[in-house]
Amino acid sequence: MEPVIVAGAGPVGLALALALARRSVPSVVLDSGDGEVVRRAARTCVLRPQTAALLPGVETARWRVWRTERRRQCVERVELDDETSPLHVEQYRLEHALREALADEKLVRIATGSRLDTLEQDAEGVTAHTRGPGGTWWRGSYLVGCDGARSTVRKLLGIGFAGRTSVERYAVAAVRTRLPRPDEALLHRDPGGRGGELTARPLPHAAWRLDWLLPPRGDLVTPEEMLDRVHATLALLHQGSADDAPPAYELLDTGVYATHQRLARRWRVQRAFLAGDAAHLAGALGVQNVDEGLRDAANLAWKLALAWHHGARETDADEALLDSYSAERRAAVGARLRAVDQALPFVRRGGGGLRTLLPGGGAGGPLGLLTDGHLGRGPLGCAPVYDRSPLAVDGKHAVRTDTAPGEPVRDVPVVLLDGTRARLRERLGGRGGDLVVALVAPGTGVWASRHWLRAGLMPELAAAVEALPLAAELVVMEEYPGATAHTVLAVRPDGHLAGAFHGARPEALRACARALTAADA
Structure with a gap:
């Protein structure tokens, strides 16, 4: 049997290759870059404990308390344990840990400088071509597109990517500093009495990620404005400590990003699959898209491995098994996106009717819904349940x-x-x-x-x-x-x-x- 071709060397593609190797399935990871992991401290991942357990060891920060405030008044304080406390890590650290784990796997080859441009399928496998000096043809048993929001695989397969653009927009900064509550994460609504929303979450090595909600469309955030936001936020977070003076800090990274709501219409075409950002985009109201992508990889890997070990020609059982990936994961992500779409008017614009649209949501108001999204609970954040799976047991x-x-x-x-x-x-x-x-x-x-x-x-x-x-x-x-x-x-x-x-x-x-x-x- 030919190896599985994995297009994309981000966290999802690397995690999928590692999971396949653990099941004795060879793979080729097509990395369009040079193999170097870009260090961006402001680009981070929040992982649920269930997801992180499937990955190699990586240094993370865990917050043991989630605090929600409005106008500097604490309205909710949630204490967390090992089962409910999210793990927070810079994405480059996660990618580096995955690459280190793959370096010891003889069944995995990472081909750098390999940008996919052609994809062909037949009854026994997939043929892919990548650009480069002279070009390279690759032959695989299956192919999985983990190549991001602008997925070439998705476009070559002719799959639509329906949804909405720029649902929410944030300014973000990563800083290294000492704050009074190092093991607490904070959601602060209307911190200065003039609207707005702030999120502060700890990272390893005394670093913090700060997010400020911006208007969906607006002017660029200048470096000066970003510094003003950092100064004001650190002063706010330091209030009430023994030393009222804002702490010294080191600015590590900044950026502005928008969250989108999109879902690929199909996740499988014959022997080709989509996973991660190529299949879905989510992130509004605290939903964690990288975590969802890693769940895609965990769900697909064992099914691909079983089919791969059966041989080149798929049986009816293999077809049903591989179809269950889309049935389970696309349904779970689609339900999450619908919950976010129904909650957004209530959370952001004070709309009504949420209790009839979103079962189990709305009882705690907008701040309660935001907490659910960030902590991985309720309709906005809880782990998927495959109770209606085609693989359900009698x-x-x-x-x-x-x-x-x-x-x-x-x-x-x-x-x-x-x-x-x-x-x-x-x-x-x-x-x-x-x-x-x-x-x-x-x-x-x-x-x-x-x-x-x-x-x-x-x-x-x-x-x-x-x-x-x-x-x-x-x-x-x-x-x-x-x-x-x-x-x-x-x-x-x-x-x-x-x-x-x-x-x-x-x-x-x-x-x-x-x-x-x-x-x-």
Whole structure:
């Protein structure tokens, strides 16, 4: 089989190549640049813990408190834990960490100076041409366009990109300074009593990202105006501390950016796919587009890998499995964009009717909706749920836990069969195979694995996992929220619950495997 061609060497393309390599699938990453990561401190990513767990280690900042203020009065203070606290990192640090991880992967080739200009498909693969001295032809089994908002792949496939431009516009600055609340992020509405909106979020190494909402269309922000904004904001954030004088700071980077709302009409054409900014643009009201793009990569990687290992000619099951990528991810992102569109009039212009348009939203008013978007909860920010997925498992043997089928699993301590201790999410992303089977077995955290490997239902369950038609790993855990002893959770490699049942049920495990490989399609 030919490698998978990944067009684009941003975070999504690099993460996809890494996820494929973990599943023994070779790839070629077409990098239109020179391979150097551009250091832009003001270009950052907010990642949900579920997303970050699938990536290589990178230094991030986490805020343990989210504070919302209006006219210098605190209206909400949200304390966060490891499950709910977002991770904040400069995009160049994330890209550098991904490139470092890929440097050790023999299955990944990054081809710099390779700008795609031609794309052809046939029944067995994809042929792509890149510009350069003499030009280069590439042959691949599949191709994924992770080449950004102006995606060449999307244009070559003739896919429309419907939506709206410049929904919101921000001035942004990254500064290094010391502030009184280093582990708190702040949303400040109407800080000076003259309108406006300010967001301040910590970054690694005592740096901060400051965002100011601008009119959707207006004059350019001059360097002098940017400095005035920084001075005024730091003075505001420092008020009430022991030293009223504004702190010294180092200006690291500045910029102005606009958020757009767009969704590609199709995410798959035969053997070519779209992911990340090539497939969707979001970012208004705190929605995090890079996080959504990384979820695209996590969702697509294991499905591509299963189809790739089946051979060049796709079966009906492979077709159904690959189609499920668009069915799940496009539906999830589309729902997010609709929620933002419905909330915008209420949040920005004081419109009404939101409670009837946006279920679960509006109860906390505009500031509550903004908090939801920034913290990854509610209709604007919560993790996607694939409860209506074409890969949904028959609920014949299902039992209930605090995680419903299709939702992301909670990150709990687990024990591997060799006695190694880990976290559940550390076994995802291909590290534990295409399916992670987790048994709730109180006492296993105390006793050495040699005592419980041959006890109770472990032998039967281990044999059932071993017999599955896909790579699977069995782990045990002391407890899981809402689950009773001997509950078994089947977890997809992208961290979503495939199903939960009680006891060693080989037929239930086989049903999960059939569903996740679309074997019944």
